[in-house]
Amino acid sequence: APRRWIVSASVANSTKREPGTQPIDWKSLLFSYVPTRCHVQYTYKDGAWSAASLEAEPFMRVHIGATALHYGQSCFEGLKAFHCQDGRVRIFRADENSKRMTRSSTRLCMPEVPEQLFIDAVHTVVRENIDYVPPYGSGGSLYIRPLLFGSGPKIGLAPADEYTFLVVVMPVGDYYKGGLSPVTAFVSEGYDRAAPLGVGNAKVGANYAADILPNQLSKKQGYPINLYLDPLHHRYIEEFGTSNFVGIKGSEYLTPDSPSILASITNKSLMQLAPTMGLEVVRRKIDIAEVKEMDEVAACGTAVVITPVSRVVYGDELIKVGQDADAVGPTSAKLYAKVRAIQMAEEDDPFNWTQVV
Ligand code: PLP
Ligand code: COI
Secondary structure, X not given: XXXXXXXXXXXXXXXXXXXXXXXXXXXXXXXXXXOOOOEEEEEEEOOEEOOOEEEOOOOOOOOXXXXXXXXXXXXXXXXXXXXXXXXXXEEEOHHHHHHHHHHHHHHOOOOOOOHHHHXXXXXXHHHHOHHHOOOOOOOOEEEEEEEEEEOOEOOOOOOOOOEEEEEXXXXXXXXXXXXXXXXXXXXXXXXXXXXXXXXXXXOEHHHHXXXXXXXXXXXXXXXXXXXXXXXXXXXXXEEEOOEEEEEEEOXXXXXXXXOOOOOOHHHHHHHHHHHHHOOEEXXXXXXXXXXXXXXXXXXXXXXXEEEEEEEEEEOOEEEEOOOOOOOOOHHHHHHHHHHHHHHOOOOOOOOOOEEEO
């Protein structure tokens, strides 16, 4: 039988485990599933959330009529914890992920996960799996995946009466092989990621289901990352399948303004840092034709951090970005270094983005 217990202060504090002590080859981690000690789970029933339950089994019993399975009533988040230079473990901007999850859950008629519950869940599961946090200097981090879904049955279309909120963690490395090395993006012209007034701005499972095929087609042709254009004109840049688009043009930090893209917390952070580095943040529609004029392009997100994009395949065209398409652009490199330094507490955290576990 699975181990199941209610978290109490004594359980949560009794552990004497240290970050990076699991027998894992930290340097060869990629972004893929790795089993850990436990996840934390809550149930919403009769208008109230249950207490936290730590679950050792990575399986659960779900009703065959669950709305998540039939109708995609499901949303998730993604954030990271880091082992820092001072030996402590810090979580990056969990409050932002909590707020975004509420926007997603509201859109799908799911109950709100209260911010304090969300934060407690994240801290609890990280603390319980602290030995799975990749050690400082390895380049890895602990990826945190909160998930909220309708777990109660409905067959006529309606919101479920029961919900499950769980948070699972796993150690991860680079999303794209090679870390901070440039990738070629492929414009998925034949597909839209989202509809103009659809759910593109919510972090719901359905958006990712829609992206699996274009993403696979792109990968099969040798391009690890795909880019979407706006669903109305097929002309303006939206975002990559799993990250936001950033362009550097002179001293401008350019990023698309669109109602159907996800509000990336990484992008928000970079937009706060950019002015401190002499860049002007410009959010506007960006024509795909403008990529030719950009000095740098990057993908930004929790999983991909900041990944330089040096070439864009658009129909028959191969657009090279910047002067040297094989080098990492200096602004992308600087932004990357700055965010990582804050995340690892190598530098001050002037915006109070991190929280010690
Ligand atoms: N856009 C999409 C579609 C994503 O899946 C993600 C990943 O979470 C992002 C952007 C980046 O968001 P964040 O920086 O909050 O991780
Ligand atoms: C993240 O960056 O946290 C994401 O959610 C991307 C994921 C879909 C791979």
